[in-house]
Amino acid sequence: MKLHTLSALGLTVTGDAEITGVSADNRDVRAGDLFVGVPGDHVHGARFASDAQARGAVAVLTDPAGAQFVPDGMPVAIASDVAAVLGRVASDIYGNPSERLRSFAVTGTNGKTTTAYMIDHILTRCGAVTGLVGTVALSIAGREIPARLTTPQPADLQRFLHELLQAGGTDLVMEVSSHALAQRRTDPIVYSVAGFTNLTQDHLDYHDTLDDYFEAKALLFEDTKSEAAVIWTDDDYGYRLHERLSNAVWVGRIPREGRGWLVEGDAAFTLTGESQHVCHTGLPGEFNVANAALAAAMVLEANVPGADDAIADITPVVPGRMEVLSERPRVVVDFAHNADALEKAITSLRHDTVGRLVTLTGSAGDRDALKRPIMGRVVAEHSDIFYLTDDDPHSEDPEKIRAEIRAGAEGLVEIREIGDRASAITAAILDADPDDTILLAGRGHETIQDVDGQLIELDDRVVARDALARRDRP
């Protein structure tokens, strides 16, 4: 694509170049790329334009403030609001790959990753070649690239879609975060089917109020972003969303007006609507029945050939989500990192715990602090012992984070506070009785802990397995 064609989008273009790709970080530049320089929390990205040029970038897209950093003579396109045009630009550069894919988007506070893995699992059983985009990884037909964000920035996303098509991809399954919707990262993709899991308190460092957070999620269901909507309406915000959309399909245990799917049963459940289906999920927890039902209904809505048979078993491997490491004591690693997810995870485990229910968690720094005491209260109300520890402190004082969680739990449960997470996990496992359940919550699949910019290897699953091995030693 020629740079000068961007003037049709209202950009001011100086010079011209043939562009074959796009990147928004100089370290990712490939020859022929358009380098996108946007301001961040630390630096204006256009400052890296010279280095990007040395790595093969042929032109720059930036805002008026970034223009001063563009090397003399380098072709440049200036947009007053880069975020507003970047998705369109990146999509055009790669020939609008999303238009040649059937695509599924999942949004909601909890369950996006799990539901996306479930959709991917069903589609793969239908013979599709899928691209999966989310918190754990980006993957093409099972080949994984680690993910930086839940929903990538436009340059990375459109490049991924291009690579997916080149690999013979037929389907895209994506988690779409509220941040991504607010920042227009997925523009101009129009998803074949968009799904909504639920909405509860989280991310109020980014969104001003819960209603603002909801409105950001609701953007996915506008007709410029999705052709069909499937919504878990047992959730209050899901119900509210369904009420405002004219053609949305509901899914839930509570029957609603209009087209929908009634869910009955537990791990083996029926989905009854225009047709009836018997489905099964082997993933533990009542909430995973909701995720599986939503995933099945989304694939049925897209009329994917073979879906009737494929939804009979919806049991993907989802790293770090209700991952059971041992049975006696039962040790479970889960990504629950807000109050609703903790409550759902703990209560589903309580159901078949004979001994004590032990929960270990902390909360990430530089993220929504308002949720910390609520998380503390939920853990206290539903657990017998609470190991209070660190998550990713980032730049915050870990002791302060723990104190804020403790404020919600104090007096309600026995609290054992051990900041060092590996020591806390080890202590919890060595202390456990065989009938106990230990929930290691908050970090799931994560393998690196960020302590004030210092990146430390830490995988709850590795630490827990070591501790379990120590228990087995005579």
Ligand SMILES: CC(=O)N[C@H]1[C@@H](OP(=O)(O)OP(=O)(O)OC[C@H]2O[C@@H](n3ccc(=O)[nH]c3=O)[C@H](O)[C@@H]2O)O[C@H](CO)[C@@H](O)[C@@H]1O[C@H](C)C(=O)N[C@@H](C)C(=O)N[C@H](CCC(=O)O)C(=O)O
């Ligand atoms: C924490 C946060 O808000 N960060 C924002 C910030 O990034 P940053 O601080 O890393 O940027 P920076 O370091 O100042 O760099 C500015 C620019 O220079 C570029 N750069 C920087 C250094 C360098 O050597 N070379 C270079 O090219 C960077 O790629 C960037 O484009 O500035 C960037 C550019 O505007 C934003 O995109 C970015 O938002 C990030 C993506 C963001 O919103 N992160 C989180 C909050 C997020 O989106 N999370 C959701 C998860 C939601 C969930 O849990 O459900 C997600 O979708 O992942």
Ligand SMILES: Nc1ncnc2c1ncn2[C@@H]1O[C@H](COP(=O)(O)OP(=O)(O)OP(=O)(O)O)[C@@H](O)[C@H]1O
């Ligand atoms: N439908 C659900 N309702 C409530 N909690 C859920 C649901 N599904 C999963 N959870 C809980 O939320 C945790 C995170 O699940 P998952 O990773 O699927 O969600 P997510 O929306 O992708 O989260 P994130 O955006 O933070 O990555 C799980 O480990 C589980 O404890």
